[in-house]
Each structure stands twice: as structure tokens, then as C-alpha cells.
Amino acid sequence: MIDIEKAIKWFENRKGKVSYSMQNRNGTSSYDCSSSLYYALRSAGANSNGWTIDTKHEHFWLEKNGFEKITDNVPWKAKRGDIFIWGKRENNSSSYGHTGIFIDENRIIHCNYSANGISVDNHDRLWVYAGRPHYFVYRLKEFQDEGEYMELLNIKSKIKGYYSIDSLPWFCEDKSMIGTTQNHQGEEVTLTRKWGSYYYVKELKGWVDYRAFINEKAIREVAKEVIQGNWGNGELRRARLENAGYNYEEVQKEVNRLLKSK
Known part of the structure; x- marks a missing residue:
């Protein structure tokens, strides 16, 4: 069983003591992003891969070691121990992707490379600076608490995309396809639960990818959240809104209107 605290401790113990190198990535004095994560998790109880992983093969290795993908380029609430991987899975090479581990929500x-070693940084700021790359996040299954990531909802939305209707979200091994949204275009439905990037649709009695729906929150609701500070500021706010599928200009226009009406 992996002890995620030991993995974080591995990084902390080497902060300021090792350098960054893609050529000499197997330690003990230098690592790159994926090799450091590999050795940190190995020290924490992860099984050997036979060779030091890169970010492309990290996905498979994490899944074999009890991690579950909790998001695929969809905003989520991070927690200590979450592992992120930047870069699309199908073309993610060791020189293109990046990975690390969360020590708290931010x-x-x-x-x-920038620190020439191990450093602690704000994830979202770094993500924006890096050009908002596609991201995946994995979390140890024993860290999962269904109440934390299965959100109860009661939201009306309209179907706009052609996606499968599944018995469970796609990351569940025992899921099965029970239909598609092809014949439900434009229908108003009720979203009652959110699990990762999937919504449970009451009328369809199944789980559907979030991209199948027109944004579930009205622009006015999102604008109120922006005013409350829930979406960050500046470029970070724009990135988060656009990544969640909202039109930044429309939201900002509503924000300005609400502020003027006060």
C-alpha cells in the first residue's frame, strides 16, 4: 500500500539538494519531473515498472498502483496527494509533458527545469504561464471519499452533444453503455449528480460526459461567483472560465452589469 505522505517527504528531503536533468534522470543527484515522481512513489510503496517512467507511460503505471483518474481537463478541487500530468495522453513525450504532486489545494x-531541481509552486499560476496545457489528475483510491467528489445537484440543462449514456462514469471498470444522446438533442434534462466530468441524467437514467450539455449554470450565477472571488483574478480567472466552457467576455459583461446595479 502506498503512503502518499512518504512520497511528499521524499521530495521535501531533496529540495535544494538535487538538480534537474533529462539526461541523468535516475538519481541520486539529478532527476527530471517524471523520474522524481517515480522514485518518490517507489519509496512510498509503489510497485516497480521495470524502468523509470516518463509522463506518457505514467498514466498506466499510476493506474496499476491504485490511483484513479479523477479529472481529464475539467476543473476540480485539488487535495494533498493529487498527482497532475500536463500534456495530451496520446502525444505526451517525456520532453513535452510535466508532472508533480499537490501538497495542498493550490x-x-x-x-x-526553471528551478534546476525541486521547488514548491502555485499550480494554477504555473499552468497559465505554461500556456494552459491539457491536464489529467490522479488520486489514490483509498484517499477517495465519495462524498468529496460525487456532488449532488438539481440543475436543468439542455443536451447539445452526441455522447454515450453509461451505467457508470467511464473511469469505473464495470461501466456499460446503455445508449447515446443522439436522439435527445435539444431536450431539457435534470442533472442530479456530478462525478468527475460526468453528470447523472435523471430522465436518461445514466451518466453522460459534461461536454454533452449547454453550460449548467446561467451566466448570471457564474458572474455572481466571480464577484465573490471564486474564480480567481486576471488571466487565471479567464483560464478557469474558458477551461470550464464559459465565454469569458459574456461572463465579464454580466459581472460589470451586476456591479453597476449595486
Whole structure:
């Protein structure tokens, strides 16, 4: 069983003591992002891969070691121990992707070129600076609490995309396809639960990818959240809104209207 605290401790113990190198990535004095994560998790109880993983093969290795993908490029609430991977899975090479581990809701510890070693940084700021790359996040299954990531809802939305209707979200091994949204275009439905990037549709009695729906929140609701500070500021706000599928200009226009009406 992996002890995620030991993995974080591995990074902390080497902060300021090792350098970054893609050529000499197997330690003990230098690592790159994926090799450092590999050795950190190995020290914490993860099984050997036979060779030091890169970010492309990290997905498979994490899944074999009890991690579950909790998001695929969809905003989520990070927690200590979450592992992020930047870069699309199908073309993610060791020189293109990046990875590290969250130490709290906002900060990550990772081995990187800029620091020439291990550093602690704000994830979202770094993500924006890096050009908002596609991201995946994995979490140890024993860290999962269904109440934390299965959100109860009662939202009306309209179907706009052609996606499968499944018995469970796609990341569940025993899921099965029970239909598609092809014949339900434009229908108003009720979203009652959110699990990762999937919604449970009451009328269809199944789980559907979030991209099948027109944004579930009215622009006015999102604008109120922006005013409350829930979406960050500046470029970070724009990135989060656009990544969640909202039109930044429309939201900002409503924000300005609400502020003027006060």
C-alpha cells in the first residue's frame, strides 16, 4: 500500500539538494519531473515498472498502483496527494509533458527545469504561464471519499452533444453503455449528480460526459461567483472560465452589469 505522505517527504528531503536533468534522470543527484515522481512513489510503496517512467507511460503505471483518474481537463478541487500530468495522453513525450504532486489545494512540489531541481509552486499560476496545457489528475483510491467528489445537484440543462449514456462514469471498470444522446438533442434534462466530468441524467437514467450539455449554470450565477472571488483574478480567472466552457467576455459583461446595479 502506498503512503502518499512518504512520497511528499521524499521530495521535501531533496529540495535544494538535487538538480534537474533529462539526461541523468535516475538519481541520486539529478532527476527530471517524471523520474522524481517515480522514485518518490517507489519509496512510498509503489510497485516497480521495470524502468523509470516518463509522463506518457505514467498514466498506466499510476493506474496499476491504485490511483484513479479523477479529472481529464475539467476543473476540480485539488487535495494533498493529487498527482497532475500536463500534456495530451496520446502525444505526451517525456520532453513535452510535466508532472508533480499537490501538497495542498493550490501548491505543488515538483522537479523542474526553471528551478534546476525541486521547488514548491502555485499550480494554477504555473499552468497559465505554461500556456494552459491539457491536464489529467490522479488520486489514490483509498484517499477517495465519495462524498468529496460525487456532488449532488438539481440543475436543468439542455443536451447539445452526441455522447454515450453509461451505467457508470467511464473511469469505473464495470461501466456499460446503455445508449447515446443522439436522439435527445435539444431536450431539457435534470442533472442530479456530478462525478468527475460526468453528470447523472435523471430522465436518461445514466451518466453522460459534461461536454454533452449547454453550460449548467446561467451566466448570471457564474458572474455572481466571480464577484465573490471564486474564480480567481486576471488571466487565471479567464483560464478557469474558458477551461470550464464559459465565454469569458459574456461572463465579464454580466459581472460589470451586476456591479453597476449595486
